[in-house]
Amino acid sequence: MYTYEYLHRFTHDFFSGMGCSEDDSILIADIFLAAELRGIPSHGMIRIRDYYQLWKAGRINVEPNVSVVHETPSTAVVDGDGAVGMVAASRSMEIAIAKASQVGSGWVSTRGSNHFGIAGYYALMALKHDMIGIALTNANPLVAPTFSVSRMMGTNPIAVAIPAGNQPPFVADFATTPIARGKLAVAEKKGEKVAIGFIQDKEGKPTDDPAILKSGGSMLTLGGDYEHGSHKGYCLSAIVDIFCAVFSGANFGPFVPPSVAYLPVLDKKVGEGTGHFFGAMRIDAFQPADDFKAKMDEWIMTFRSSKPAAGRDRVLIPGDPEREKESRLREEGISLLPAVAKEMKEIAKELHIEFEIRD
């Protein structure tokens, strides 16, 4: 078990060791640890090795010039200049927030970035400004459009955070696929089958074998099959891809560069790096802030008091599970998979930083 502080210090030292500035190293560590605390370890310490390998392959710019390349009062395109995704993303969200302060809302599409961790982090940044926050990103192609067997899209997540008053905020952060890629990988390692509706084989036939992704299979969009609305999940994933990449001039769809170094970068590029999209809207751009918060409290209490299904003890509000997890893990500490801790130990040795394997 590790404390938050221990893993934060390690992550800071790791990025600092790669050459990132002090401020950037702290920021990146904040975001890596937010993934662990919120119960999304697939976007936490397990990604340290990916970033190390990308850096060794010369695909990370540790001294980036993240800059606005096009703008209007309420919109901007930001060039991430090959930065660590967390750096490009948080500067982009800050720009969206600054624009919202000026004209009510701000919308930023970002190119030339890399894997940015959990989308929810950037949406959450808006809350302390009494703003609604939105964050989207495209990702490695693993997912097939409805009626197709080609891997054309990532699990392209959507995060939306909305402030409340006395209630905790509404925080949705979800992939546009039925299941996360990481859960399929775990099932595959354990030799387990998965439910029908997550993946298909190279012909497009439903399968329960997660290993199929290694032999031409692909992930399905939210909805699963056409009868159950997979075309709606396809629409969502496509909208995320277009907002992130066509708006900004990043690589879209099948051309998104892999976030791991062991997969080759395609010869064909249609833009720069990975793309993100961020939005911020002042709540007082719609209602006086106190009225908005009181109404949001009422919304949350209404939904929380809806009747649970048989065998369920309560109805959740988006954000509840992650917040409860965070409060528990801050107290109990964070455990790492042995394989992840081992990777971190090896990297620590190469970079001459300290890391201890613990149970």
Place this chain on the structure above:
Amino acid sequence: MYTYEYLHRFTHDFFSGMGCSEDDSILIADIFLAAELRGIPSHGMIRIRDYYQLWKAGRINVEPNVSVVHETPSTAVVDGDGAVGMVAASRSMEIAIAKASQVGSGWVSTRGSNHFGIAGYYALMALKHDMIGIALTNANPLVAPTFSVSRMMGTNPIAVAIPAGNQPPFVADFATTPIARGKLAVAEKKGEKVAIGFIQDKEGKPTDDPAILKSGGSMLTLGGDYEHGSHKGYCLSAIVDIFCAVFSGANFGPFVPPSVAYLPVLDKKVGEGTGHFFGAMRIDAFQPADDFKAKMDEWIMTFRSSKPAAGRDRVLIPGDPEREKESRLREEGISLLPAVAKEMKEIAKELHIEFEIRD
């Protein structure tokens, strides 16, 4: 079979007969007919009787003062003043477009409205201005949050239209449930079962019986069950509800007034009427317009040329099915269900307007 012009003239005369202005009557007819042409008859002529009954019940304001009640350079709240939904919605979208012209993007949340027909119509309004269009609405509560059996949300649709160059535009318009309410009603009338994953009984157990909605059952969100990501559909539907109703001060969730007069309006109100949300973003707020369109063409051609699954002849781009339907129906004409034509004939008689029943 009816021509577009015949049904447009009837719809115009019907709303004009209720007291709507000439301009409003034409606009409303445009939107009713857009639903028929785009293959969404559940939002077309079948709704004439609902509007007639709402009007007779004194729940429609035919001379509304649709007005901005709160604004910033990029946002506004519009009060629909009890207007026909199409009138409140199209004026709101015009305001979003005007704001986008000025500051790059415009975002409008609307209260005091009624059923606005197809969301796609308003998203499509943005295209001729070289803008991306977004339209959301909340609706009668029929849908249960994940882990709940309470009917808390509507089928809350999302529409997004994105301009292209030589390719037709990308137009997504979909409910945040696996299946439309109308399709369940049709199955019920035919005495047919439906697939598992659409509905649950009053305990929360999955069922294939569409009649269950009359005995405490509820619709499920996109994803179907928790294992297949229904909590993501719940997030989407909740976001639509909050953007439409908490932002504007409309009724949210279970308090949305029914769009049919035979259901009672609840004693408890938490706001005014039904809520909508509209967005417009200039494409040149992100890229020079020609570059944006060329890139969007490339996105569309890339996805259209992905490999079809076995037994499928092609991969569709969102908007393809509706556009193809529209082009066919403009040529072949529009057929109405006999029960719908009969209702229209009766209403025509009461309002002293002309309507002929045809095969």
